[in-house]
Amino acid sequence: MDAAELIALASARAEELPGSERENPFGPEWDVFKVRGRVFLLAPLDGTGRVTLKSHPDDAVALRETFADIIPGYHMNKKHWITLTPGTTL
Numbered sequence: 001m002d003a004a005e006l007i008a009l010a011s012a013r014a015e016e017l018p019g020s021e022r023e024n025p026f027g028p029e030w031d032v033f034k035v036r037g038r039v040f041l042l043a044p045l046d047g048t049g050r051v052t053l054k055s056h057p058d059d060a061v062a063l064r065e066t067f068a069d070i071i072p073g074y075h076m077n078k079k080h081w082i083t084l085t086p087g088t089t090l
Contacts, residue, residue: 001069003049003086010051010084014041042076049086052076 001009014020014033023032033041042052052073055063060082063070067089073081084090 001086001088001090003047006049006051006084006086006090007043007045010041010043010053050074051084053082053084054080055082 011022011031011033015022017035019035021034023034024030025032029045031041031043031045032039033043040054044050052075057079060072060079063082064072069085069087069089071083071085072078074083076083
């Protein structure tokens with residue numbers, strides 16, 4: 001999955017969730033998705049294709065161990081956040 005596909009797929013899925021809202025509190029270069037004011041997805045629009053997601057700690061460990069393209073949350077709490085990067089394992 002390339003960078004554009006990853007951002008498009010993550011954004012489309014986030015928008016399908018009930019109560020989901022897209023905001024840009026950090027400026028136009030970041031899409032931030034929230035439900036009830038709580039962030040669950042961060043997507044920088046810088047071309048890297050990184051998507052950072054909130055995750056249950058046990059799920060985060062399992063996902064990181066299973067998929068090489070899932071790493072600890074970029075600039076986030078490593079226990080509760082994961083970052084998906086473009087690659088062949090997603």
